[in-house]
Amino acid sequence: MPRPPSSPSIRLGFVPLNDCAPVAVAQELGIFGDYGLNVRLSRQPGWATVRDMLFYRELDAAQSIAGLAFSLSLGLGRVRREVGVPLILSAHGNAITLSHELSPELIGSGEGLRAFITHRWRKERPPTLAAAHRHSSHHILLVNWLRRHGLEPGRDLELVFLPPPLMPRNLASGHIDGFCVGEPWNSTSILAGDGWCPVTSTELATGHPEKILLVDGEFIGERRDDTIALSAALLHACRLCQEPDFRDELIRILAKPAYTDCPVATLRNSLGPIFVSGRGDLDASDFHLFFGGELNRPTPDKASWFLSGLRSTGLLASDVPAGPLTRLYRQDLFLAAEEKMLPA
8 A cells, every 4th residue: 555645745857758767657656655755747848947947946856867967066057056866767768860861771870971961961051960958968979979970060060959859840840850869759750751760879878877866955955765765766666667568558658648648659669679760670678778787876987977978078178077976976875765665
């Protein structure tokens, strides 16, 4: 039986993506209640809004891109606030999608992109690709992919930043020529016939951490026990999301209007066993990872992956100290949550 909430409600933000799955599952299956929590979900259009609402304390916590932890704690976006990361929610889950005007036969997995842009580009504007946020893994992955193939953003093509749900329509209308984003928005364009996928983040950076639980620093200080209970509830949900036998139920939950509001077929494209990429079918068994091994533990090496990415994209100067990573990535809270988690 769920325990009655013992504390005031928690305002938890999320963005409608496949990897909001632990948040959706914990809410829909009453897992938050099992941990004595009253959680009010707040669906947000994109990561800039999540950042602003955390800064103004309109949210207590959020499913978040990991870059927002550094953006807020270091004041990279001109707003600064103490925050903590007690839990990694997922790994992988992103992909690059290109317009069919960038021919799959000529581009391949990216090796033909430079030649195409140099010799075949006919539009009056430069090629334009989008990422989900300046401080996101999507930006890091996209820039690294472009550089791997001899292209430099700002010199050879333009990069813009859009909320994830807006990317498919901007690709379909021709405003952008491709994007890097989390699912299901790659699948939305691919299955609609508007785009194709040259590479997934599983291939670009195997094992890379993706979404985190980002908690306001004052909330951690004032309500440490609730922070641990929230982390435990979401870790419980992460464990469930990873189970193959639960995948159909997970897709049903994510398809609800309150979450992604996407067709089941779109969600299944990356959450099912096969990913239709637009240039062949791929094994999707590792496309989304939610639980297992050290995946959920907020370790300094996971933080360092993002720090390195922020520096490589020029968003954080090499001489700017990041501060103690243990103050930001809270293994103490994770270990307490892991101990509190109910048995399977």
